[in-house]
Amino acid sequence: MGVVNVTPDSFSDGGEWFEPAAAIKHGRELLAEGADLLDVGGESTRPGAVRPSPEEEIRRVLPVIETLAAEGAIISVDTMRAGVAELMLDAGATMINDVSGGQADPDMLALVAERKTPYLCMHWRGHSIDMQNRAEYDDVVAEVIVELGERLDVLRQAGIDLNRVALDPGLGFAKNANHNWEILRRLREFAVLERPLLIGASRKTFLGRLLADEQTGEPRPAVRRDDASVAVTALAAAAGAWCVRAHAVAPNADAVRVAKRWGTV
Numbered sequence: 001m002g003v004v005n006v007t008p009d010s011f012s013d014g015g016e017w018f019e020p021a022a023a024i025k026h027g028r029e030l031l032a033e034g035a036d037l038l039d040v041g042g043e044s045t046r047p048g049a050v051r052p053s054p055e056e057e058i059r060r061v062l063p064v065i066e067t068l069a070a071e072g073a074i075i076s077v078d079t080m081r082a083g084v085a086e087l088m089l090d091a092g093a094t095m096i097n098d099v100s101g102g103q104a105d106p107d108m109l110a111l112v113a114e115r116k117t118p119y120l121c122m123h124w125r126g127h128s129i130d131m132q133n134r135a136e137y138d139d140v141v142a143e144v145i146v147e148l149g150e151r152l153d154v155l156r157q158a159g160i161d162l163n164r165v166a167l168d169p170g171l172g173f174a175k176n177a178n179h180n181w182e183i184l185r186r187l188r189e190f191a192v193l194e195r196p197l198l199i200g201a202s203r204k205t206f207l208g209r210l211l212a213d214e215q216t217g218e219p220r221p222a223v224r225r226d227d228a229s230v231a232v233t234a235l236a237a238a239a240g241a242w243c244v245r246a247h248a249v250a251p252n253a254d255a256v257r258v259a260k261r262w263g264t265v
Contacts, residue, residue: 001039001245002247002249003246004023004030005017007060020063024063024067024068027040027064027068030249031073034250037073037076040068041097042078043078043080046128047128050129054083057081058087061079062091065092069091069093070092074094076097077089077095077097080098080105089115094117095117096111098120099168099173101148102121103124109158112160116164120165120166120167123144124173126174132176135174135175135179140183141182141183144169144170166242166243168197168200172200172206177209184236187241191240197240197242197243198242199233199236200245201233202229202232202246202247202248202252203226205219207220208221208225211225226251231255234255234258234259
């Protein structure tokens, strides 16, 4: 899954693809690098981010999704708003990536059920502005599995076909670095949920802290975390992940190929 952030304040690229023309060009480049699908979003979900208005979110992503979908790209719209999701499905998106798992907008699950769209449901405990205050667990893996299982029950009750649902444990969302590493270390345990698993570790802060400058202690900048992201991709693929969300597609696609071949020897 290639990431197309149409935002001015993304942690990973600093708004480099904020203008529609730049985002469209970037999406084409990611597809050429081997992306199977593109995740297009107009709201930054980095810790502390302030939400744009629905109108602004639509303004950012609509021309990007319309153009790339018309060119044949498989598009996932990264949004927590049912109104935005509905417009983007009409514009050519084929999947909804909802980091709130249907908790941010009460109309989202009804939309997913009605449109029978593939749905990516992430573990979520609150909006970016204060989510890190909720990063408290006794056993992060066990608790995230339980909470995702509860979301699956809610989705089923809303009339959603769970065969169209994939899950995301939500690295960095109401989780500190130790939580993220524990989830990755025990990734195979999520198989109990019997749903495909997406991993979104690319360029995240916990990698920057791992790679911090030895003299200053400053985390490595996001754009210099791709090698570590690729290592996580290879390990996640080997552990059975269905998909990885990546900013730099080509090296991550290579990592998946290596993991697949490794597993067949």
